[in-house]
Amino acid sequence: MKMEKLRVLLVDDEEEFVNTLAERLQLRNIIPLVATDGNEALRIIDAERPPVVVMDVMMPGMGGLAVLRQVKNSYPKIQVILLTGQGSTQDGIKGMRIGAFDYLMKPVRIEGLIQKMNEAFQASKQNEDKTGTTRP
Amino acid sequence: MREAEIALIGEITAGVTHEFKNVLATIRETSGLMGDLLALSREASFPHREKFAKILTTINKQVTRGKEISGRLNKFAHSLNEPESRVELNALLDQLAFLVQCLASLKPVQLTIHPIEPPIFVHTNPFRFQLILVACLEYCKECTDGARRITLQSRKTGKGIAVRIVIEAGSISIKKPCALPCELSDIQEATHDLGIQLLLISTPGQHGLELILPLSAG
Numbered sequence: 606m607k608m609e610k611l612r613v614l615l616v617d618d619e620e621e622f623v624n625t626l627a628e629r630l631q632l633r634n635i636i637p638l639v640a641t642d643g644n645e646a647l648r649i650i651d652a653e654r655p656p657v658v659v660m661d662v663m664m665p666g667m668g669g670l671a672v673l674r675q676v677k678n679s680y681p682k683i684q685v686i687l688l689t690g691q692g693s694t695q696d697g698i699k700g701m702r703i704g705a706f707d708y709l710m711k712p713v714r715i716e717g718l719i720q721k722m723n724e725a726f727q728a729s730k731q732n733e734d735k736t737g738t739t740r741p
Numbered sequence: 742m743r744e745a746e747i748a749l750i751g752e753i754t755a756g757v758t759h760e761f762k763n764v765l766a767t768i769r770e771t772s773g774l775m776g777d778l779l780a781l782s783r784e785a786s787f788p789h790r791e792k793f794a795k796i797l798t799t800i801n802k803q804v805t806r807g808k809e810i811s812g813r814l815n816k817f818a819h820s821l822n823e824p825e826s827r828v829e830l831n832a833l834l835d836q837l838a839f840l841v842q843c844l845a846s847l848k849p850v851q852l853t854i855h856p857i858e859p860p861i862f863v864h865t866n867p868f869r870f871q872l873i874l875v876a877c878l879e880y881c882k883e884c885t886d887g888a889r890r891i892t893l894q895s896r897k898t899g900k901g902i903a904v905r906i907v908i909e910a911g912s913i914s915i916k917k918p919c920a921l922p923c924e925l926s927d928i929q930e931a932t933h934d935l936g937i938q939l940l941l942i943s944t945p946g947q948h949g950l951e952l953i954l955p956l957s958a959g
Contacts, residue, residue, distance in 0.1 A: 619763045619767060622763065625771050625773075629773055629774050632781070690812075710812070712762065712766035712768075712769040712770075712804060
C-alpha cells in the first residue's frame with residue numbers, strides 16, 4: 606500500500622527561514638507549501654486544505670493566533686502547530702485554548718518538528734474518520 | 742514615569758529577543774540544510790568533509806546556547822512588565838543566577854542555587870525582587886577579598902520565606918561588616934515597599950545576607 610505523503614503548510618514572515626525549512630522537509634519526502642503572511646496562509650488553506658499547518662505566532666499584520674481562529678472555524682480538522690518565542694509560552698497556551706494541536710519553541714530541531722507534524726497528521730486523519738468525510 | 746520607562750525597556754527587549762530568535766532559527770535551518778546536503782553526497786569525494794561536519798556541530802551548539810540566552814533574557818524582559826505576580830521562587834532564582842553570570846562584575850563568582858522543596862510560589866514584583874537580589878549579590882562579592890562561590894538558599898521559616906545569600910569564600914578573608922552597609926541603602930526602599938526584611942548574617946560559619954519575604958505574600 607502506498608503511504609500518503611504528508612502535505613504541510615509553513616507560515617512565517619521570515620522568508621529565508623521558511624524557504625530553507627521547506628527545502629529540508631522536501632528532502633525528507635514531505636510536501637511543503639509556504640506562506641509568508643496570514644492572508645496568504647488563508648488563501649492557500651482554502652485552495653489546498655493541507656492537513657497540517659506550522660505557523661509562527663508573531664507575524665506582522667494578521668498574527669498567528671488570528672489565523673488559527675479562522676482556520677479552526679472553517680476547517681476544524683486541520684491541525685495547527687504554533688511556533689512561539691521562548692518566554693512567550695503564554696501565546697502557546699492561548700493557542701491551545703483556541704484549538705492548536707501543540708506549540709513549539711523557536712528555533713526548533715527538525716526531528717522534533719517532523720515528529721510533531723506526523724502526530725498532527727494522524728490526528729487530522731482520525732478526525733476525518735470520525736466525521737466520515739473525505740479529503741479533497 | 743519611571744514605571745512607564747521600565748515597561749518600555751521590557752517591551753523593546755522582548756521584541757529584540759524575538760527577532761534574535763528568528764535569526765537563530767534561520768541559522769539553524771541553513772546549517773541544517775548544509776548538513777543534509779553533506780549527508781546526501783556521502784559517496785562523492787568532498788574535500789574537508791570532516792572539517793565541515795565539525796563546523797556544523799559548532800554552529801548547532803552555539804545556536805542552542807543562543808537560544809537559552811535569548812530565552813532567559815526574554816523571560817526577564819517580560820518580568821519588567823509585571824508589577825506584581827505569583828512567581829515560583831526556584832525558577833526565579835535559577836533565572837537570575839543565569840543572567841547575573843553574564844554580568845562582568847559577577848562573572849568570576851560561581852553561583853549555586855539550593856532549591857526549596859517542595860517548590861513554593863511568592864507574590865511579589867519580580868523585577869524589583871531581582872534588582873534587590875543583584876544588589877545583595879554584588880555586596881556579598883565586594884565584602885570579601887574576592888568571593889568565588891555564592892550560594893542562594895531558600896527555606897520556609899516562621900517569619901516567612903527566607904532567601905539566604907551565603908558567601909563561600911574558602912580561605913579568602915571576610916571583611917566583616919558589623920551593620921548593614923551603605924552600599925545597600927539604595928535597595929532598602931525597595932525592600933520596604935515589597936515588605937521584605939533584609940538581614941545581615943555574620944557568624945563564624947556563615948557570612949552573607951538574608952531576605953525574608955512575608956508569609957502573607959507567600
